[in-house]
Amino acid sequence: MSKRTRNLEKTRAHIMEAAFIQIYRNGFQGVSVADIVEKTNVTKGAFFHHFPTKQALGYAIADETLREMVLDRWIRPLAAYRNPVRGILKQLRKIIEATTEETLVFGCPLNNLIQEMSAVDPIFGEKLRSVMGMWVDEVEKHLRKGQSGGYLMQTVNPRQLAEFVVMVHEGVFGMAKSLKDKKVMWSLYDSLKEHLSYVSGKSGDRKKSG
Amino acid sequence: MSKRTRNLEKTRAHIMEAAFIQIYRNGFQGVSVADIVEKTNVTKGAFFHHFPTKQALGYAIADETLREMVLDRWIRPLAAYRNPVRGILKQLRKIIEATTEETLVFGCPLNNLIQEMSAVDPIFGEKLRSVMGMWVDEVEKHLRKGQSGGYLMQTVNPRQLAEFVVMVHEGVFGMAKSLKDKKVMWSLYDSLKEHLSYVSGKSGDRKKSG
DNA sequence: TTTTTAACATATCAAATGGTATGTTGTCAA
DNA sequence: TTGACAACATACCATTTGATATGTTAAAAA
Known part of the structure; x- marks a missing residue:
C-alpha cells in the first residue's frame, strides 16, 4: 500500500x-x-x-534504452567467453533462436532508428553513432583479448573484424526483415561461422559445419 | 519548340x-x-x-525507381564478368569509390525504405521484398554460372553466398551511414574480399590482400 | 473549327500534429 | 498541520497533414 x-x-x-x-x-x-x-x-x-519536445524523448531513448540494450544483449554476454569467436557465434545463435515473428518483422531497434533518423536529425545521428561506436569498440577489445590468448590468428586486424562482425549482426536482422524469412538468419549465421573459422587461432573444439 | x-x-x-x-x-x-x-x-x-494517395506514390517508387536502380547498379553490371567473385568485388569497389559525402550520410535508398516502411505498411513491405528477392536471385544465378565455369568451389552453396553478398552490400552502406565514416566501407570491402577468396575456385589472378 | 477530354491549377477542408497555458492535487519539509 | 512546490491533468491552439471539390485550358479527335 x-x-x-x-x-x-x-x-x-x-x-x-x-x-x-x-x-x-x-x-x-x-x-x-x-x-x-x-x-x-x-x-x-x-x-x-x-x-520538453518529442525529439528529446527520442534522444533519451537513444542515450539510455538503446545503449543499455546493446550492452545487455551483445556486449556483456561476451565477457563469459575466453574464445571470442565462440562467444560471438554463441551469442548470435542465442539471439536468432530467441527471434519471434515480431522481432523478425520489426528488425533491430537500433538499426531501424539509425536508417530512419541519423540523416534527418544530426543530433539523433550523433547519439546513435555513439552507441554503434561503443558496440564496435567493445567487440574489438574482446577480439584483442582473445588474440592475446591465441584464439585469433595474429594476422587478423581486430578493428576490421569487429566492424565486420557488428555489420553482420545488423545485416542478419536487416535481411531477415527485408525478406521476412527466418531461415536467412541461419544462412547468414553459417556464413559468419565459416568466415570466423578462417581467422580462428586454435583450430580446436568446434564440430564441422553441416 | x-x-x-x-x-x-x-x-x-x-x-x-x-x-x-x-x-x-x-x-x-x-x-x-x-x-x-x-x-x-x-x-x-x-x-x-x-x-490517388501518397502511399501509391511510395509503391510506384518501390516498383519502378528502386527496382530499376538495383538492376542498373548491381545486377546488370555483373553480366560483364565471367568470374562472379571478381565481378562482385569490382562492382562494389566502383560503387564505394563513387560514394560522395551525400551518399555516405543518406545510405542506401532501398535499405532505408525497407527498415522504415516494411513493417509499417505490409504492401510497401511486399514490394520492397520483391526487389530484394530479385537482387538475391540474380546474384545467385550469377554465382551458379560462375560455379559451372569453375570460378567457385563446388562445395559452396550459391544461394547462401548470394544472401551473404547482398547482406554485405546493404551492410556496407548501413555501417558507413551509422558511423558516418567512409573508411569503414573499405574495411568491410576487404573483409568481403577475404571471405570470397576462401570460396574462390581458380586460385588465379588476384594479388594478395594487404 | 469545334468539341471533348483529360492534364493540370486553385481553393478549401476535416483531422492530426507538436506544443502551451492553466488548472489540480499528491507529497514532503518545516 | 500547513504551506509550497512539483507531478501530473485539462483545455486549448496554430500549423501541418493528406485529401477533395471545383475550376481552367492545352491538345487530340471530329
Missing part, C-alpha cells in the same frame, strides 16, 4: 517504455505524442512535463 | 524523381505531399491527379 501515485522516475520510465515499443513498430516519425500517451496511463501534459 | 506544356508521363516522372530525392533524404514518413510538390513545378492538384 506504499504505492505513491506520483513518481517522477517511474513515470518517465513508463513513458519511455511505451514510446520505445511504438517507435520500434512504427518508426520515430510514424509515432505521435498522442499515440505514445495513449499507451500509458498518463496524459499529454505529463509527457511534456518529462520531455 | 515542340515542347508540350502537358505530358502525362513526363510529369509523372518529374514528380517521382523529386519525391525519390525527398524520401531518400527524409524518409517516407518524413516527407509531405506539400514538400514534394514544392520541389516540382506542378501543384498539389496535379499530384493527386497522378497518384
Whole structure:
C-alpha cells in the first residue's frame, strides 16, 4: 500500500517504455505524442512535463534504452567467453533462436532508428553513432583479448573484424526483415561461422559445419 | 519548340524523381505531399491527379525507381564478368569509390525504405521484398554460372553466398551511414574480399590482400 | 473549327500534429 | 498541520497533414 501515485522516475520510465515499443513498430516519425500517451496511463501534459519536445524523448531513448540494450544483449554476454569467436557465434545463435515473428518483422531497434533518423536529425545521428561506436569498440577489445590468448590468428586486424562482425549482426536482422524469412538468419549465421573459422587461432573444439 | 506544356508521363516522372530525392533524404514518413510538390513545378492538384494517395506514390517508387536502380547498379553490371567473385568485388569497389559525402550520410535508398516502411505498411513491405528477392536471385544465378565455369568451389552453396553478398552490400552502406565514416566501407570491402577468396575456385589472378 | 477530354491549377477542408497555458492535487519539509 | 512546490491533468491552439471539390485550358479527335 506504499504505492505513491506520483513518481517522477517511474513515470518517465513508463513513458519511455511505451514510446520505445511504438517507435520500434512504427518508426520515430510514424509515432505521435498522442499515440505514445495513449499507451500509458498518463496524459499529454505529463509527457511534456518529462520531455520538453518529442525529439528529446527520442534522444533519451537513444542515450539510455538503446545503449543499455546493446550492452545487455551483445556486449556483456561476451565477457563469459575466453574464445571470442565462440562467444560471438554463441551469442548470435542465442539471439536468432530467441527471434519471434515480431522481432523478425520489426528488425533491430537500433538499426531501424539509425536508417530512419541519423540523416534527418544530426543530433539523433550523433547519439546513435555513439552507441554503434561503443558496440564496435567493445567487440574489438574482446577480439584483442582473445588474440592475446591465441584464439585469433595474429594476422587478423581486430578493428576490421569487429566492424565486420557488428555489420553482420545488423545485416542478419536487416535481411531477415527485408525478406521476412527466418531461415536467412541461419544462412547468414553459417556464413559468419565459416568466415570466423578462417581467422580462428586454435583450430580446436568446434564440430564441422553441416 | 515542340515542347508540350502537358505530358502525362513526363510529369509523372518529374514528380517521382523529386519525391525519390525527398524520401531518400527524409524518409517516407518524413516527407509531405506539400514538400514534394514544392520541389516540382506542378501543384498539389496535379499530384493527386497522378497518384490517388501518397502511399501509391511510395509503391510506384518501390516498383519502378528502386527496382530499376538495383538492376542498373548491381545486377546488370555483373553480366560483364565471367568470374562472379571478381565481378562482385569490382562492382562494389566502383560503387564505394563513387560514394560522395551525400551518399555516405543518406545510405542506401532501398535499405532505408525497407527498415522504415516494411513493417509499417505490409504492401510497401511486399514490394520492397520483391526487389530484394530479385537482387538475391540474380546474384545467385550469377554465382551458379560462375560455379559451372569453375570460378567457385563446388562445395559452396550459391544461394547462401548470394544472401551473404547482398547482406554485405546493404551492410556496407548501413555501417558507413551509422558511423558516418567512409573508411569503414573499405574495411568491410576487404573483409568481403577475404571471405570470397576462401570460396574462390581458380586460385588465379588476384594479388594478395594487404 | 469545334468539341471533348483529360492534364493540370486553385481553393478549401476535416483531422492530426507538436506544443502551451492553466488548472489540480499528491507529497514532503518545516 | 500547513504551506509550497512539483507531478501530473485539462483545455486549448496554430500549423501541418493528406485529401477533395471545383475550376481552367492545352491538345487530340471530329
